[in-house]
Amino acid sequence: MIKGQNYEKKGSLLYLCVNFMKECSNKVSESVFSALLETLLGGESPGREGWRMLLSGLDESQAARVRDAASAVVRDRFGGGVYVRGLIEISSYCRNNCYYCGLRRSNRHASRYRLTTDDVLGCCREGARLGFGTFVLQGGEDEEQDDDWMEATVRAIHAEFPAQAITLSVGERSREAYRRFREAGADRYLLRHETRNDAHYACLHPAEMSGAHRRDCLRALKELGYQVGAGMMVGSPGQTVDHLLDDIAFLEELRPEMIGMGPFVPAAHTPFARHAAGSVDLTLRLIALMRLRFPDALIPATTALATLDGRGREAGLRAGANVVMPNLSPAAVRGQYSIYDGKASWGSEAAEGLRLLEQELNRMGCHIAYGRGDYPGRDGGPK
Numbered sequence: 001m002i003k004g005q006n007y008e009k010k011g012s013l014l015y016l017c018v019n020f021m022k023e024c025s026n027k028v029s030e031s032v033f034s035a036l037l038e039t040l041l042g043g044e045s046p047g048r049e050g051w052r053m054l055l056s057g058l059d060e061s062q063a064a065r066v067r068d069a070a071s072a073v074v075r076d077r078f079g080g081g082v083y084v085r086g087l088i089e090i091s092s093y094c095r096n097n098c099y100y101c102g103l104r105r106s107n108r109h110a111s112r113y114r115l116t117t118d119d120v121l122g123c124c125r126e127g128a129r130l131g132f133g134t135f136v137l138q139g140g141e142d143e144e145q146d147d148d149w150m151e152a153t154v155r156a157i158h159a160e161f162p163a164q165a166i167t168l169s170v171g172e173r174s175r176e177a178y179r180r181f182r183e184a185g186a187d188r189y190l191l192r193h194e195t196r197n198d199a200h201y202a203c204l205h206p207a208e209m210s211g212a213h214r215r216d217c218l219r220a221l222k223e224l225g226y227q228v229g230a231g232m233m234v235g236s237p238g239q240t241v242d243h244l245l246d247d248i249a250f251l252e253e254l255r256p257e258m259i260g261m262g263p264f265v266p267a268a269h270t271p272f273a274r275h276a277a278g279s280v281d282l283t284l285r286l287i288a289l290m291r292l293r294f295p296d297a298l299i300p301a302t303t304a305l306a307t308l309d310g311r312g313r314e315a316g317l318r319a320g321a322n323v324v325m326p327n328l329s330p331a332a333v334r335g336q337y338s339i340y341d342g343k344a345s346w347g348s349e350a351a352e353g354l355r356l357l358e359q360e361l362n363r364m365g366c367h368i369a370y371g372r373g374d375y376p377g378r379d380g381g382p383k
């Protein structure tokens, strides 16, 4: 077993071994698998070819051992606590036209709504009563919920709930807007990069959008002191293993505090409505691998996982995720935020279902971690 090896170091025994193996078979031998795992557990990157083997060369028993290792790491770091974030879907209007999304502006079948600041504050009051330590405001890029509106809304939430963390997920804005939101009280920002590969990005988005701009936004958010969430859709149309390797390289460069990865779920009335959904297994593999690479990261078991597989959320938590985001949106609009088909937003996916969630977690030997749940180091470490 060779610890801390980078598999791209030309001339090293492992480099030769790995490349020989690649030529002979897609399967990873036990000794190489152990070395890859040790490398990750030692805090090092296995390099592009190492990641390739971990993504596409493992057998089921090796994949299970990756998940077990990730589960042990998350337990060690977070003690079985799973953070809950109250998700408030503030608007289903969007000026963008991403090909995969049910909220895209060209979808005339989408039902549209937007919450007022008072509506959002009402959700926060309910969330605070239920014990949420973080509110996540998520919406399409709604031109009526402009920078002034967003800043005023964040300021109002922060004034009434100074102890709660505020996470925004409202798309690409100017650096100045991000600065204003931060100054008004926002702590975190979720902006999935979706795919690091520009050609792939262009398959998923119209020409007026660019992956480079999105990455610039992520870097600006980092510089402004946000805890930043990046991530990708797993199994999005046209995605290859190499695209995922590009994504991992980007995450290693950005080092986001949060990593969101959910399987692609097709949405009706979009160009990809008939495309197959992404793989739950591959999503779980990625969750486990990112947990091993970023032990302190906040990684959600996404709603998309729960949507595709009734036990998807539990599987995500067992594979190393440590965050769930129950839906705190007003019941009247919850079905309307339809980014993809069949989105789970009731039962233990709903804020009112916290007791159900607690039972689910207890069965797994976990519990809800109340409190803000900042990235370790921001508030003295995980609770």
Ligand code: SF4
Residues within 6 Å of the ligand: 094, 095, 096, 097, 098, 101, 102, 103, 104, 105, 139, 140, 141, 171, 339
């Ligand atoms: S993915 Fe986001 S930015 Fe793109 S259309 Fe949907 S809500 Fe708008």
